[in-house]
Amino acid sequence: MTSPAYDLWYWPSIQGRGEFVRLFMAAAGIPYRDRARTDDAQALVEDMEAREKSGQFAPYAPPYLVEREMGFAIAQVAHILTWLTDKHDLDSGDPATDLHLIQLQLTITDIVAEVHDTHHPVASGLYFDDQKDAAKRAAKAFREERIPKYFDHFEAALSVKPGPFMVGATWSHVDTSLFQLVEGLRYAFPLRMAAITDDYPKLMACRDAVAEIEGVASYLDSEARIPFNEDGIFRHYEELDAA
Amino acid sequence: MTSPAYDLWYWPSIQGRGEFVRLFMAAAGIPYRDRARTDDAQALVEDMEAREKSGQFAPYAPPYLVEREMGFAIAQVAHILTWLTDKHDLDSGDPATDLHLIQLQLTITDIVAEVHDTHHPVASGLYFDDQKDAAKRAAKAFREERIPKYFDHFEAALSVKPGPFMVGATWSHVDTSLFQLVEGLRYAFPLRMAAITDDYPKLMACRDAVAEIEGVASYLDSEARIPFNEDGIFRHYEELDAA
Numbered sequence: 001m002t003s004p005a006y007d008l009w010y011w012p013s014i015q016g017r018g019e020f021v022r023l024f025m026a027a028a029g030i031p032y033r034d035r036a037r038t039d040d041a042q043a044l045v046e047d048m049e050a051r052e053k054s055g056q057f058a059p060y061a062p063p064y065l066v067e068r069e070m071g072f073a074i075a076q077v078a079h080i081l082t083w084l085t086d087k088h089d090l091d092s093g094d095p096a097t098d099l100h101l102i103q104l105q106l107t108i109t110d111i112v113a114e115v116h117d118t119h120h121p122v123a124s125g126l127y128f129d130d131q132k133d134a135a136k137r138a139a140k141a142f143r144e145e146r147i148p149k150y151f152d153h154f155e156a157a158l159s160v161k162p163g164p165f166m167v168g169a170t171w172s173h174v175d176t177s178l179f180q181l182v183e184g185l186r187y188a189f190p191l192r193m194a195a196i197t198d199d200y201p202k203l204m205a206c207r208d209a210v211a212e213i214e215g216v217a218s219y220l221d222s223e224a225r226i227p228f229n230e231d232g233i234f235r236h237y238e239e240l241d242a243a
Numbered sequence: 244m245t246s247p248a249y250d251l252w253y254w255p256s257i258q259g260r261g262e263f264v265r266l267f268m269a270a271a272g273i274p275y276r277d278r279a280r281t282d283d284a285q286a287l288v289e290d291m292e293a294r295e296k297s298g299q300f301a302p303y304a305p306p307y308l309v310e311r312e313m314g315f316a317i318a319q320v321a322h323i324l325t326w327l328t329d330k331h332d333l334d335s336g337d338p339a340t341d342l343h344l345i346q347l348q349l350t351i352t353d354i355v356a357e358v359h360d361t362h363h364p365v366a367s368g369l370y371f372d373d374q375k376d377a378a379k380r381a382a383k384a385f386r387e388e389r390i391p392k393y394f395d396h397f398e399a400a401l402s403v404k405p406g407p408f409m410v411g412a413t414w415s416h417v418d419t420s421l422f423q424l425v426e427g428l429r430y431a432f433p434l435r436m437a438a439i440t441d442d443y444p445k446l447m448a449c450r451d452a453v454a455e456i457e458g459v460a461s462y463l464d465s466e467a468r469i470p471f472n473e474d475g476i477f478r479h480y481e482e483l484d485a486a
Binding site for chain 2: 052058059070072075078079083096097099100106113121123137138141142145153157160
């Protein structure tokens with residue numbers, strides 16, 4: 001048996017941004033070696049430092065995917081997923097649609113950064129407890145203004161084609177990322193999400209359809225899917241949630 | 244004379260994210276109609292609403308570029324620049340390098356979002372004065388930790404090839420965006436930028452080389468380049484700057 005063509009590097013203790021890559025790989029059935037499960041954080045730091053000092057272009061931050069035969073490393077979730085989509089012929093077949101999918105994926109990147117900033121509005125390097133007051137105000141604005149604005153947009157986009165996925169009957173990288181977004185927000189803001197779920201039937205149907213993709217269902221049922229926790233992007237703090 | 248093939252839509256009163264597109268267009272000599280100079284903010288809002296209701300995939304936010312003949316609209320700065328690079332044969336000629344350039348552009352997207360969050364750490368919808376205390380703490384962390392981390396990365400990337408640009412003698416979309424990043428940070432954080440400029444000779448040389456690209460020089464000298472101001476992404480508030 002040949003070893004997988006790819007190595008995925010990410011922090012071992014969280015789902016974080018790496019999870020968007022894992023879900024895509026699971027849906028596509030692309031084998032890879034998950035270095036977050038075989039190596040510790042120190043190994044990741046050393047790999048990153050070696051790349052930055054290599055005299056070649058290097059990732060700014062994980063996750064990054066390494067094509068082992070070529071030694072080629074690629075970072076940034078939306079970029080990794082776009083690259084894999086193209087490489088493994090998982091595109092929609094229509095170039096304009098593929099461009100819209102990338103745009104949607106980048107919009108998901110934006111909301112994911114905003115989710116992180118709800119619990120770390122002041123600085124990533126400070127503890128949550130040292131920015132809790134700002135976090136409460138940030139989370140309120142995020143819950144009340146930002147989630148509906150983004151979700152309205154995704155719901156409208158999911159209305160363009162028949163569904164359940166963004167381009168119809170076939171999943172794309174946008175769908176696996178929307179699944180993770182909904183799952184993460186349900187974990188972080190259960191009261192708020194329960195209150196608005198009925199307003200977004202197409203988004204929730206997309207989430208459900210992704211959960212049923214064979215590779216995704218197996219992955220979610222495995223130990224490789226580590227639970228959400230309070231070190232990741234999607235964190236549950238009671239004081240940040242409300243209906 | 245035929246009218247330009249593209250319309251650029253963005254907010255009229257700021258450079259903002261639209262400026263990254265303008266600088267690229269100027270460097271490439273691609274003609275376009277700048278709707279931020281011919282139309283008001285209300286026209287932009289109406290155009291966005293019409294697109295969201297059109298039953299087609301639509302931008303989440305400006306800037307977006309419309310290919311007039313096809314009616315095709317594309318949003319997200321990194322995506323617009325990548326698309327134009329491909330369409331106008333402005334790629335590096337090496338596919339792996341082009342992928343690294345996209346990755347670098349997405350890293351610029353990340354720092355630009357962090358710049359915005361220095362003056363609006365709690366919520367975009369609140370006034371600066373209502374989040375000034377959090378902004379002071381956010382700006383301190385950004386000045387002291389984030390700028391050096393990103394700049395170290397860009398300086399290392401600019402050391403891969405001979406310079407002055409990211410891939411050598413020919414500019415790419417990354418260089419025009421690095422120019423705007425440096426210009427914006429110099430406007431927002433003049434004390435901090437003066438203190439660290441000498442640590443980043445390749446980044447500053449890249450900035451200077453972009454300013455000398457013929458189309459960029461003409462653009463910067465024109466009235467189309469509106470000044471930085473306190474409604475944009477890069478804002479100067481004395482209380483947020485320090486060496």
